[in-house]
Amino acid sequence: MDGLVLLYLSPELILIAASLLIFGLDLVWRGRGSQTLGIVALVALFLSLIVTPLIAFRADPTELLSIKWGNQIALFCKICGPTVADLSYWEPALVADAIYVSDNLTNFFRIIASITGIVVLFASFDFMRGRKFVGEFYALFLLAIAAMMMMAGSTNLLMIFLTLEFLSIVSYILTGYLRENKKSNEAAIKYFLFGAIASAIMLYGMSMFYGATGSLNLAQIGAVITADTNYEVLALFAAALMLAGIGFKIALVPFHMWAPDAYEGAPTPVTAFLSVGPKVAGFAILLRLTLQVIYVYQFDWVALYSVVAVITMTLGNVIALTQSNVKRLLAYSSIAQAGYMLIGVASISGSGQPLDGVNAVLIYIAAYLFTNLGAFLVVIAIENKTGAVDISQYGGMIKRAPALAILMTYFMLSLAGIPPTAGFLGKFFVFGSAINSGLAWLAVIGVINSVISLFYYMRVIRPMFFDPTPEGAQPISYSRWLQTGLVVTAVMTLLIMLFPTPLFNLVSYGTQIFGIAMR
Amino acid sequence: MDLIGIISQVVFFLVAALTLAAAFATVLLRNVFHAGLALVGTFFGVAAIYLMLEAEFLAIVQVLIYIGAIAVLILFAIMLTRSLMKNEDSGMNKQWAWAAIAISTLFLGMFIVILQVPWLLNTSVIGTDIVPFLGTELLTTYLLPFEIVSVLLLATLIGAFIIARE
């Protein structure tokens, strides 16, 4: 494996190296200087964020700045060896043996993962002040982000299983991080047991695929299955079982039951991470699985995904109506948002139009990322100072922390999909692609759901503006880090709506390899 | 069918029956410690299956790690949580009936798929020892997963330490 190839693994390697460094430093400083460890983690994440475009660039004289977001693919495969292939489009044959691919989609998710990491770190600096095992927390968190990135890049059943388990295990540890807190413990054990069972079921599905095709690589499995239609039984049966594992990660309905409890129990920064990280990586795997393996049986998986999407949205939105704990409400809200994303996946039609399912999912992910993290940042800011987690305790927030109240309103509106926000753009694309691929009924149900969702999003805002401030409540101050986090997420939520072209370029670059790029 | 074939079939059924019995025991025995021991029995059965499938290295790994490490770990955990002394009544929870029904239909489905799907069948004889090839493959093709697993184990080590430390 020559040095050049390592370049295409650099984001993950940087993060892993940084986490090892943090472990080491923590050992040496024996618990002091936890703040600097945080800074190290932040620097590592920024580094990986900057390195990704560097990998993606490819000197192209024809382009304006002679820089083209090329699509080299670093393949780590048996036959072709760890070589760098310069492909404009993703032929399965070429990448038949690849275990791990660092292509456009991976780069897209690397950017998303590193941004998630940065924002969640902003949130956790405050939270971690004065707790034990701070160094370990940051190190494990970096590993989790690395696992996310690797999940996006893996095109091999083994790699998918491994990275998924890696992310799960680190998440279990992070969820159970507050040892003395009963809820955190319970959340961790529940998350662990549910996750272990789900991944076992997924494993069984994977073994089925291996049995039928003799290979672990997605592209090869896809080729074999599309070639011979009497594999349809196996393909769908195994895919359904695999959906258990992936569904668990994304928290789609039949597999979502762990989410509300885990979100409520886990420390809030970890909840923020859980609500975005695994969900987004899960969609990366779902995209690869759908587009490369079972793409030919369009009727089946469209039906499956639409049904699951409808149940997920409706159940998520409806139950959220009666929640009074903010974290639990946001849990059900993120389940519902997963439902909207699944509409995008269900309406993938390869029509090459901008309003295609693939673009819709990636845009929705970007929009959801900033909005949800923003909302969690506000929750964290409030919880850090007042420990309030229930909506009723949010009384008169407009007086105590006007900026927080206004931002929370903005984020809630974005989640509900009210226009001047990124959430609206995401929903617009998702419903547009649904109509475009003939699933108009799905769009209608989606739209009704977003109206229902407005009700509980407004329930969060109502006490802030209308209820009187509880007596003896002094204004809420929050650290500079949280401020920067809030500013970043709010500005991005607005910018995505007002000047979406850069995001569209990134997304079309991301989907280029599937030949459904947005011209 | 020659004599060796019959013998091997008999041996397979014997081993399979033993493994399944041990598995059922693990699941049904009320006393968790006895269940732990039954689990060890199952692991031995699985190791035997590997031997029959000419994956000797894996059989040894199974015995060493599963029985040596994981089963022991589980037994320690049982002792640590003193559920040994407490004589719990039936180990089943309220929903075992529903679970039984669901799982039997799942098994039925799996069985149909197993019978139905045209699995790849190219019976080739393994002459030599495959372990060195396994080694090379591990360090060439599957080098990346190998590294990832190492980091995973490190993380687990530290994580378990954080959570369970006194």
Add this chain to the structure above:
Amino acid sequence: MINDIPLVYYLSLSAALFCVGLFGALARRNAIAVLMGIELMLNAVNINFVAFWRYGSVNPILNQAGIVFALFVITVAAAEAAVGLALVISIYRSRDTVNVEEIDLLKW
């Protein structure tokens, strides 16, 4: 040896073992028993992989994907067991029970 015992036997054995493991995971009250169930399920999957490798692969010597996968499954199972038991012990320490049904502080 290979053609005496058809592949289907192994697969059905692994399916049975998987279902027993799943039943153990879903029906047992003790958390550790659930863990045992999970281990059973993972073992069943390993049997599956090794069987497919032995019967299915064109060149079982050079292409030992099944065995490699089994190996990784074992290691991950070990890691999972470690974390799982750590969690069980910490739950036991704070709630003095490992009965899964009683761990329902977080609901509705």
Add this chain to the structure above:
Amino acid sequence: MLSAITFIPLLGAIIILFLPSDNAIKRFAIIWSIIPLILATIAWVIFPTWPDFTLMGSYCPPDIWVASANTYLGECAPWIPVLGIQYHLGVDGISMPLVWLTTLLTTLGLFYSARVINERVKEFFALFLILEMGMLGVFVSLDLFLFYIFWEIGLVPMYFLIGIWGHDTDRPQYAAIKFFLYTLAGSVFMLLAIIALYLFSTPHTFDITLLTANRDNMPWAKDALISTLAFLGFFLAFAIKMPLFPFHTWLPDAHTAAPTAGSVILAGILLKLGGYGFIRILLPMFPGTFQSLALWIGVLAVISIVYGAFVAMSQNDFKRLVAYSSVNHMGFVILGFAAAAALTNEQVTSPELSNYFNNGAAAINGAVLAMFSHGVITGGLFFLVGMLYERTHTRELAQFGGFMAKVPIYGALLLLTAFASLGLPGLAGFVGEFLVLQGSYTTLTALTFVAVIGIVLTAAYFLWKVIQKVLLGQADEKWAKLPDLKGYEILTLVPLAVLMVLIGIYPSWILDTINQATIVVLKAVGAT
């Protein structure tokens, strides 16, 4: 010019956030809201000489340039090229008066609230200016995507205005969320319709002028199912906002709960967004579908008229009565649009049937003028109700009486507004109603006989409930020391009163502007 008018209020709102003291905010807000009023007046005054399509230093793709020949003060800028979305603003004869009315009512609303609102002043004025931006945006945007965004922007500030500053006796929070949910439920179906239009138009576009211009060779127009569904999507959103009969139940709650300035804007402008939608989107883009459904929409309109009047008659809360009167008046507007839509193609195009064309144009003129004058009249009415509430702290009609003697100036203005509202000729209400009737007798003759009964009912409930109960009869002792209107209150009402009389006596100063646009719309309708 239009971008300036739309975004100056937003700039004002942002500046307000940084102003220290309350009355600094109040003074600033009032002065700041006068700027868009002046700009709108200038735009309207130079209307006859409007350069046909001035490109304010912005580039419009050629087909959009051709299609928006009849809109003025156009501004174009590429916004989201991937989806073909243009930041395309433009104004024509129909939207210009409504833009002007928005700026006027906002200035008056702010001017009045400066004296009345004293707690959480900063939020009130900031939200008010954002609301103004939302409303102005809807009237000026010619791109469906932009239209939808401004449509929704208007909702949030109104929700807070009703919720926070509403009268706590009328469950303001319930009314606020009901308003928000009703309008949102309608507008999300409009979103689906917009997307459907985008997907099924040959050069994928959101541009209103483009969709109207070459509507006939667009796939969505040819396919009956899509055009009907899209039509119903838009219709639902506008009918809820309008409010048309079955969808009106949010209006009384929202009105009674909203603060005075809030309900002035709610009745004055927000109801007109629905009407504007009818004339800008439904009529030009779906003439065939609208024509086939014109009778049913007419029936709903007439029910609104008669039903609104009857329910208003049984109210004993002054504000609720005025709210239901809005349902009554808006019924006429929709009747006008339905009548214009019911014109068959050959009636619109053939020269010898020009009588039908003229009456159709009268219907649209009447509807748009009715919207404008209803904005002025009901704005005035809500101010009067607010002023009465400030003095008597009750809106119970039964407790008033003999105020004509006690507070003569207030009495005179209420008399003028009430009679304008019930459509006395010589005042604003009549001209709009007469034109609508002129148009609707042409096509929906039978329905109009019932609508005309509505006029008598309107007169009945206004005289009976408003003038009889409030002004006439024997004054009660407890109102002995009732103060008459103060300076600022009179100053708020004078512009509206002058407008009412001006429109009533010589309506052609506003109808010239509207008529120009109506002819264009009707010709476009007949183009098939």
Add this chain to the structure above:
Amino acid sequence: MIQNFTLFIPVFPLLAFAIIVLLTRRNNRLSAWIAIVGIIMALVLSLGVFLESLAEGPELAQHPFYAAPIVWYPYGLATMNFGWFVDPIGSVMLFMVPTVCLMIFIYSVAYMRHSHVDEQGHHIQEDDPRYSHFFAYISLFTAMMLLLVISSSLLQFFIAWEVMGFCSYALIGFWSFRGLKEHHIDEAQVGRARGASIKAFLVTRVGDILLLTGMILLLLVTGTLDFTQMFNPDGLNNVLLADSPLPGMTWLTLIALLIFGGTVGKSAQFPLHIWLPDAMEGPTPVSALIHAATMVSAGIFLIIRMFPLFVVDSQTGGNAMMWVAIIGAFTAIFAATIGLAQNDIKRVLAYSTISQLGYMLAALGIGAFVAGSFHLIMHAFFKALLFLAAGAVIHSVGTNDMLKMGGLWRKMPITFITFMIGAFALMGIFPFAGFWSKDEILLEALRAGFYGEASPQTQTIRFVYICLAIAAFLTALYTGRQIFLTFFGKPRDEHAYEHAHESPITMWAPLAVLATFTTFLGLWNAPFIGAFTHYIGEGGLMGLPQAFEHTAFDQLAWISMFLSLGIAIGGLIVAYLIYGFRPVAAGQPDPFARLGIIYKVLVNKYWLDELYGYKINLDGTVQRGLLIRFAGALSRGSYWLDRKVIDGLVNLAGWFGRILARLWGWFDARIIDGIVNATASVTGEIAGWWRTMQTGDVQNYALIAAAGAMAFAIIFLLRSFT
């Protein structure tokens, strides 16, 4: 060339109105003067135009003074223009209206000063608290009447018509509110005025919407509302004769009847007459203004303006004119009967006005265009005179009730003389105006009914003649009764009698002027002079050039003249026998009451008020009857519908949700009893219900997940089999 300034005629009173309202509200004297100056300038200009049109002569009918410069509003490619239109009958109206109004203005300067005895017992003369308002309203009223007379388009006509309706509402309701300190009017009067004003406005409003509909249908069918273009021959013949949506009726007939509906509302004809008697609650000059000079005559003037429409309709077989005649005649006799039984001096005159209006409509109905218009002009003068005189009586005696008066001729000689002149004119006694115009109508009716050639209408014209004859007799009877009750016989109320005094000069001067007009104006159309007939009749009608044939004063004319004179004097004699011979003593019931049931019916005005459901009692309370109670119920019903049904859809869903929850609870109590009470809506119910799926037991979760995965896998399995 003065006619170019006709548009300024209404401007002067309008200007006066604006000045009074905006500037001189405080100063009563100044406002009165401004109003009078405004009306005088209008009168001067009108007389100028009148004289110029007289000079122009009869062919003014075919090409009148007309211009429509003002573009009121554009609609589509056409525009609606306003301007002025003066034809012969228009010019005569221009002469009559300002003159009578001027008299009323001068009269009301004094009338609006109230005298009352305060605690110390001495008289205080003070102006009405809203003195200037009164003059503002009557200036606006006159301005609108003048605008109506000169309007060139039916829409302009309609606008003036409706604003006049508003002014009548305001003036009738002039005393409908009272400040805390004011005591010039009592509680009952405030209540009655309040009821009367709204009744007047609403009833006329019903008439107005009929006119509005007719007007718009006319605009729809002929494409224009301009008087000059409306009656062009081809427009009238082909377009209007197409069949209208209503069966068996052409467009022309439908429009004509709708327009006549407007007149019925405004001029208080039979079905819609109930508002006029109650409108007496307003100050007397207002009653004079409304019920003599302007408002009611506007209704008749509308029929006169639209007469070509009616003529063509009757020529082409329509029955619009026949209906006008029948309703006119019936109202004449119907109102006259009620007039007999009224004790309020003003109500008698009110019913007499309704009856006389019925006369004019009957004349127009049988085609006697000239006679009808002449009677309109004459009636304006002598009815204004009667009202003002009655006002003088009330002002001095302090009460309206005739039973409390008697023998006033000594105390108020001038009022007595002028009242007598007016009464004789009303009865149609020889030298006075009424005689000539009423006789003319009876003559026309007689000639057309009995001596003209047989035509489908002769039966109706005979019926009309008989009604008019009886009505003439009854008119004489009730006028005589009025004279004897008020002026002759012994004073029945001592207090009222000694309180009575002659009215000041500003009040009796107008009476004198009107009296002179009443006596001499009749000669204008006397049999041999016939100047009026020549001027109005010769030119024919707009669009119908052939003139009204003017039959010489033949021997039949003599007979009908004596016949009508005889009827009038006979009525007077009968009245004298009942009331004059043995004057009614104080406290004695009205001798007419001896008729028993007939009297009761007439006193209760045929119980029409109760039928309509809006009877205003003497004490000012309003007795709600059938129609109004029905409307109230309907409105409460629709409000309930609005609250419960439509708004309740959401709550209804909540109710449905609760049923579902209870059903579920029945067989699974363990889960349900744990539910937090769900929100109102069904989504809330379901949410609360689904929420409990989250039982907290992770194995439960895992089971659902496994079952889900298994379900998907099995479904796919089954699907791939089929």
